Amino acid sequence: MPSSCPVLEHPEDTGSDINDVFEDIFLTEERIIEESFHQGLEAGQQQESVEEAHDYGYKKGAEVGREIGFYQTVVSEISTQEEVTSNEKAAALIGEVQAALDQYPRDNNPDVDLLHSLQQIRNKYRRLCALLKLPFKYVQTNDLSF
Numbered sequence: 001m002p003s004s005c006p007v008l009e010h011p012e013d014t015g016s017d018i019n020d021v022f023e024d025i026f027l028t029e030e031r032i033i034e035e036s037f038h039q040g041l042e043a044g045q046q047q048e049s050v051e052e053a054h055d056y057g058y059k060k061g062a063e064v065g066r067e068i069g070f071y072q073t074v075v076s077e078i079s080t081q082e083e084v085t086s087n088e089k090a091a092a093l094i095g096e097v098q099a100a101l102d103q104y105p106r107d108n109n110p111d112v113d114l115l116h117s118l119q120q121i122r123n124k125y126r127r128l129c130a131l132l133k134l135p136f137k138y139v140q141t142n143d144l145s146f
Contacts, residue, residue, distance in 0.1 A: 063140070064118060070138050071125050072101050078132070090131055097124045 043049070078084050079094050100121045105112050122138075129136060 064114070067118070067138055067140070068101065068104060068121070071097065071121060074134075074136050075101065075125070075128070078128075078134070084132060087132075090128070093124065093128045093131060097121065097128055100124055 075094060075097050079098070084090050084094070100117070104117055104121065105114065108114075125138075128134070
């Protein structure tokens with residue numbers, strides 16, 4: 001007599017199928033995160049984003065370069081003056097500032113904290129100006145013209 005309920009010949013097949021369903025449910029979040037990551041990566045690599053990042057980096061690099069150049073010029077000029085070099089503290093501080101300026105990377109190195117190095121240069125320069133009572137203060141301008 002035919003039965004209306006299907007009879008499963010291999011009950012262990014149902015167990016693996018249900019485990020697959022639960023695994024799919026469990027891994028859904030990770031799969032969505034992975035897909036979203038790749039979509040964001042593709043969007044970030046679009047030409048407009050790359051150009052915007054390049055322009056921003058160029059502007060910030062020019063600002064930092066201008067500031068480093070200012071410090072370099074002032075320190076090199078001060079170091080030529082005999083009354084300054086005769087002062088031992090001033091001569092030592094000029095050497096520190098000059099060494100920090102020379103060690104500042106000229107290329108982008110991800111292993112170096114550029115902002116920290118720049119802040120150290122600023123602090124040493126301020127100490128030098130305070131010691132020698134110099135009125136040379138770097139003033140940042142936000143307008144770049146090319």
